[in-house]
Amino acid sequence: MPPQETPLDVEGVHKIMEGFYAFQFLSAAVKFDLFSLLQRPLTRDQIMTELRIAEQPARILLLGCVSLGLIHKRGEHYQCSDAAAMTLSRDSPWDQRSLVRFSHEIAYRAMWWFHDSLCQNTNVGLCEMAGAAPTLYGRLAANPEIERTFHEMMMTVTKIVAKRFVDAVDLSAGGRLLDIGGGSGTNAVALARRWPRLAIEVLDLPSVVVSAARAAREAGLENRIHTIGADCFAVDFPDCEHLLLAHFLEIWSPEQIKSLLNKAHRALPSGGHIYLINLLQHDDETGPTTAAIVSAYFLTLASGVGMAYTWKEYEAWLGAAGFEPLSRTSLTPAHGLIVGRRR
Ligand SMILES: C[S@@+](CC[C@H](N)C(=O)[O-])C[C@H]1O[C@@H](n2cnc3c(N)ncnc32)[C@H](O)[C@@H]1O
Numbered sequence: 001m002p003p004q005e006t007p008l009d010v011e012g013v014h015k016i017m018e019g020f021y022a023f024q025f026l027s028a029a030v031k032f033d034l035f036s037l038l039q040r041p042l043t044r045d046q047i048m049t050e051l052r053i054a055e056q057p058a059r060i061l062l063l064g065c066v067s068l069g070l071i072h073k074r075g076e077h078y079q080c081s082d083a084a085a086m087t088l089s090r091d092s093p094w095d096q097r098s099l100v101r102f103s104h105e106i107a108y109r110a111m112w113w114f115h116d117s118l119c120q121n122t123n124v125g126l127c128e129m130a131g132a133a134p135t136l137y138g139r140l141a142a143n144p145e146i147e148r149t150f151h152e153m154m155m156t157v158t159k160i161v162a163k164r165f166v167d168a169v170d171l172s173a174g175g176r177l178l179d180i181g182g183g184s185g186t187n188a189v190a191l192a193r194r195w196p197r198l199a200i201e202v203l204d205l206p207s208v209v210v211s212a213a214r215a216a217r218e219a220g221l222e223n224r225i226h227t228i229g230a231d232c233f234a235v236d237f238p239d240c241e242h243l244l245l246a247h248f249l250e251i252w253s254p255e256q257i258k259s260l261l262n263k264a265h266r267a268l269p270s271g272g273h274i275y276l277i278n279l280l281q282h283d284d285e286t287g288p289t290t291a292a293i294v295s296a297y298f299l300t301l302a303s304g305v306g307m308a309y310t311w312k313e314y315e316a317w318l319g320a321a322g323f324e325p326l327s328r329t330s331l332t333p334a335h336g337l338i339v340g341r342r343r
Helices: 010-017 017-031 042-050 055-067 082-088 097-120 125-130 136-138 142-166 186-194 205-218 254-268 289-301 310-323
Strands: 071-074 078-081 174-179 199-203 227-228 242-246 273-279 323-330 335-342
Touching: 010 055, 017 082, 017 289, 055 199, 071 289, 078 082, 082 254, 097 142, 097 289, 125 289, 136 142, 136 289, 136 310, 142 186, 142 205, 142 242, 142 273, 142 335, 174 205, 174 254, 186 199, 186 205, 186 227, 186 242, 186 289, 199 205, 205 227, 242 254, 254 310, 273 289, 273 310, 310 335
Parallel strands: 174 199, 174 242, 199 227, 242 273
Antiparallel strands: 071 078, 273 335, 323 335
């Protein structure tokens, strides 16, 4: 992996200082669905009417969005930039508005507690979520609307990563694949479509596997995708030929990861494959930026113990649990796939 230390000028420092304002322009515009509206050029008066806001707020919103490059102003008309149209509008196949909703509804207030979380080495930001469970995931079960926002965000991320993942592996021989922390079944559906001889079991918390079962039904794959509602730390893993841990291990501490890999080892036969998809940081701990800064979310909110670990840490943990690390594949600039084979 190439090192990615970005030399920063003073303007760059100010961009970071102002970042929380910039995000709120993005978030407010997404709430208004402004980027879908501005697929065609509109005047400020027309936008005010559509958004039902007064003139001065409309000026402020449009000024910020134009100066940030989210919207172009040509004469009296405003129109969405190409990048915003691609990532932030309803009609785009690359619509990522769910990531903005997640950041606003779930992560934003919690991240105020980052410094306290660093000092106390735990997820102090979880105080922003109702409930008593020690992780965000435990609390989501009691907050159905927030849980939906979380899983919509996860489906958006996973769809992008899964497209590359299912083509990077060869599962043509079929067999049983166990997807631990499989969420709403996005990977399971993508895998089952790509590899028709595969049978998949999605294990996740009981409130979550309901969505995975629904996704399987909607895809007409209910005969090949089954679900297990359980806490993965409280049960042994059922026997399988392949095992997937996607966007999951980075939630946990090194000790918890080692115990999950030991369970995976017991569930797989000799020669069985394990697939780890993670946010990964470079082995020399210099980036990439997305993986680096999202680590703060795992400490402050998600679990209080996880982060984006390096490729070589996962390979060492695989080796210690009895797997031979076979390959590294970048799936996005921040996400990667590590394949291991059980010895
Ligand atoms: C970041 S999401 C990843 C979902 C899915 N693997 C994907 O790639 O889209 C993490 C998942 O872990 C699940 N999870 C968290 N704690 C868990 C536990 N103790 N046992 C089982 N699943 C858990 C959450 O419910 C959530 O669906």
